[in-house]
Amino acid sequence: MSEHLGARGIAHIVLERDRIAERWRTERWDSLVANGPAWHDRFPSLEFDGSPDAFAPKEQVAEYFERYAEQIGAPIRCGVEVTSVRKHEGEPGYRVETTAGSIHARYVVAATGAFQLPAIPPIVPADTGLTQLHSSGYRNPQQLPEGGVLVVGAGSSGVQIAAELRQAGREVTLAVGPHDRPPQRYRGRNFVWWLGVLGKWDAAAPPEGAEHVTIAVSGANGGHTVDFRDLADSGITLVGRANSFANGVMAFGSDLKENIRLGDENYLSLLAEADAYIAREGLDLPEEPEAHLLGAYPTSATDPCCRWILPPPASPRSCGLQDSTWTTAGYKSIRLMIAGDRCTSAGCLPFPGSTSWVTLAVAPRIDVYLGCLARREAPRRSDRDSTRVSGV
Ligand SMILES: Cc1cc2nc3c(=O)[nH]c(=O)nc-3n(C[C@H](O)[C@H](O)[C@H](O)COP(=O)(O)OP(=O)(O)OC[C@H]3O[C@@H](n4cnc5c(N)ncnc54)[C@H](O)[C@@H]3O)c2cc1C
16 A cells, blocks of 8 residues: 555555564464465565565565565554544544654554454353463464364464474364365466466455355465365364363364365365366366365264363363463454354264363464363263353
């Protein structure tokens, strides 16, 4: 916006309470890279250094924003927080209060970001003695205490963090809600290219009758298609949506298989649309029949678990949870997908013997809810029996 205003000679200032690209500096995990390739995830007037097909690490993204601000000569005042904006009485314009004084402005553009107000759904009460960690506070596996991890939410953040934790040797359970999962590449083109030529980026709203769902993509390790079969093969246990927590029992929906099925449907429909586009436009792009072949559903989808039993909150010390903290966050602008189905299966997750703590977190990105749960002792029969499943 500043580039366009500047190009038209319109006087303006940009106020930033921290530093340029602050979110990319302090609200992202260490290994995060852009989900789209550098040729795409950029402004028209500035390219990233390096290969256009690479996925820029978060530090490079922050540097890129700085370079871009310099290039366009953006009149940015860093370290100035806007505390209120009030319309003038009886005259045009606004009175903007900031930590550096008042400003009178004819027009105000609020560009404070879509992911700025963390909000954790009230699934696990604050007095459980369990730790909750928001994904904006997640940095790396070493940051987490020892033990198994439950990642709730399988959008881009959730699947990437789950994979990273699993790679680091953690016992990981991933709660999977509805999602879209476009192929990272198909017939020689990246998914961002396909979403562009197929008009998906321009969609003002989801197609009629369709709910907005999260998108699971990943630029990690050079970029790859998110397939929940691969995540299951890597040793991650998949469960349905995290529904409720009561009496030390985390209850999951019975929707895992359906969510995977719908994700597959979304994936295959994009391939079909891409094929039709290629035929229509007469493009010479290599065929990729193997991309249409999906494996069998993971066992966790055909034989689902619906509850994860935790030590009773009344006796956290005896269960090794005394060191846990419960810090949660989420994003209020995000419609959380935690709600829904009653659990129909009576299955329960086996607990790895070494697990000893509990974390639950909400990931900011696109309807994601991330969390970690673990326990040291085997679940008791009475815990299982006390399961109460309720929508949140
Ligand atoms: C984990 C994650 C991964 C992502 N990956 C990608 C990706 O690969 N590619 C991509 O294109 N997008 C990605 N996104 C989305 C992208 O980060 C956002 O869409 C983008 O940052 C939005 O830019 P923005 O300028 O609107 O808001 P923000 O980047 O949120 O910037 C808002 C700024 O406003 C400042 N601010 C807030 N309140 C005030 C105030 N009162 N006074 C002064 N300043 C204030 C904040 O400090 C902040 O710097 C990702 C998001 C997340 C969370």
